[in-house]
Amino acid sequence: MNRNLERAQDNFIEGIGHLSSTLGFSKVMGQLYALLYLSDKPLSLDDMVKRLVISKGSASINIRELEEKGAVKRIWMKGSRRNFYEAETDLAKIIRDRIALSTRWRMDEIRDIIQKSEELIQNVKGDSNNSEERRRIKFYSQRLKEMKRLHKRAHNLLGKLLLFTKTIKF
Amino acid sequence: MNRNLERAQDNFIEGIGHLSSTLGFSKVMGQLYALLYLSDKPLSLDDMVKRLVISKGSASINIRELEEKGAVKRIWMKGSRRNFYEAETDLAKIIRDRIALSTRWRMDEIRDIIQKSEELIQNVKGDSNNSEERRRIKFYSQRLKEMKRLHKRAHNLLGKLLLFTKTIKF
DNA sequence: TAATATGTTTAGAATATTGTAAACACTCTA
DNA sequence: TAGAGTGTTTACAATATTCTAAACATATTA
Known part of the structure; x- marks a missing residue:
């Protein structure tokens, strides 16, 4: 991926992660949301784990909380066994x-x-x-x-x- | 002090302390405020330390934060060297x-x-x-x-x- | 000036939170 | 049915928060 685009996204992701933690949520929760928010297609858990360099356990727990809060949607992708996620954009x-x-x-x-x-x-x-x-x-x-x-x-x-x-x- | 009155106050103090902690403040901060809110006269740091059974250090730090936030007022009591505090009641x-x-x-x-x-x-x-x-x-x-x-x-x-x-x- | 009263700072203990790594469980497919 | 792919749970480690106890600083009084 374009190195500069990635850096630009990282800035956004980090910022939202920090904001999230000051709002009483975890940093990772904010980062996951930000990543999905910027992504033009649904991402799997492993996609996010790789992109954010976090553990799978943490990703699993945090994405579930985001789902419970209605901040992300689980998407079914034909032909894949993975769970994909998309940001709910009606912020x-x-x-x-x-x-x-x-x-x-x-x-x-x-x-x-x-x-x-x-x-x-x-x-x-x-x-x-x-x-x-x-x-x-x-x-x-x-x-x-x-x-x-x-x-x-x-x-x-x-x-x-x-x-x-x-x-x-x- | 009347044992039952004290118990009734404790219930209130504990509740506000808990609420305070869920709002991102410390428990002690809420407890100090609650105690002052229920008190019919200004209290000194030592009064509060004794009543809540907390350390003086914690009381000192937390009362200062409450003061900064405008939640309590420092009161000068003629003839005493202590600082007294009163709850700001315009919640x-x-x-x-x-x-x-x-x-x-x-x-x-x-x-x-x-x-x-x-x-x-x-x-x-x-x-x-x-x-x-x-x-x-x-x-x-x-x-x-x-x-x-x-x-x-x-x-x-x-x-x-x-x-x-x-x-x-x- | 010594002794006392009072509030503040600090070092460390206790606790809570949150992330990691690895074991685990489940499902699908070869 | 064995094995690979995927998500979840768990035990533990890292970190942050917040309290306590005690040392400290400052002001007051005898």
Whole structure:
């Protein structure tokens, strides 16, 4: 392959790999995606292993995760027993789905923390002995209430934003 | 301190600590913030060290990061030599600023990757020997163009969204 | 100035993550 | 059915992160 073209691609692949790692994914995942994104035809696992000089195990695990996230598609090539892969190029969709999913379970996690805390604070309210403690308990309840309010509003806002981004063509 | 109140707080602190770690911050950072968020008065480093049973070094480093991110404020308490801290309770603002900042440099990173790749591909265009390679080079350029377009639109959209969230009261 | 109070830095331990190499399992075909 | 081709799993190695403990630096007070 043209040495300069390869170098140009490497720059892109490395960059996306780095970006991937700062987003909480592995570097290899980003590199695999970038390679497929630049490739004019589907690539097999061994193609990618050779091109990126990584182990097969790592390629196997990372490509599967990309597939689960909907970032790559498995392609059947007539006459070959290999699995081939292609990048899902609707990047906007991938990102949107990812954000929707990750914010959703984060919001749920927060909701659960608040809920559990509310239960626990209810149990305390009875046994307040002195005024100092009553103040603390009251303060805690107050903060929980604030956070609950913020959570609800953020939840609504996120829903609206996601709807909004779906109507937009990137 | 009331044992049950303490247990209730611990639940909250642990939850926020975990959330913090999934967001790319350290667990201790989240725990410190949560503790301050629930406290009805500013706390010193030693207060927090005792309450969370962590090392002073870790507390020192993590509280400083929280301060840099604008999530806690340092408070001067007349008559004490200690530094006291208080949670910044405008959570919406903290989150917004954080998102604005982190997306900004991610967008810049992507822009730089694309730009560098464009330069590199320019150098290749001259020495295309056969049609197979010309096709690949063309394909690569095409993809870069697509990504550039997406980047530009995402950039605009993000700007608008941030503006929008600033006008909203949480 | 000695002793104390306080926060910061650092060296290293503990832990988590992620990649590699090789064994493994499965499928196809000769 | 033996053997080759292909992807997956696993045990381990390399690396990065983050905490702790202790040394250190600085400021304050007696």
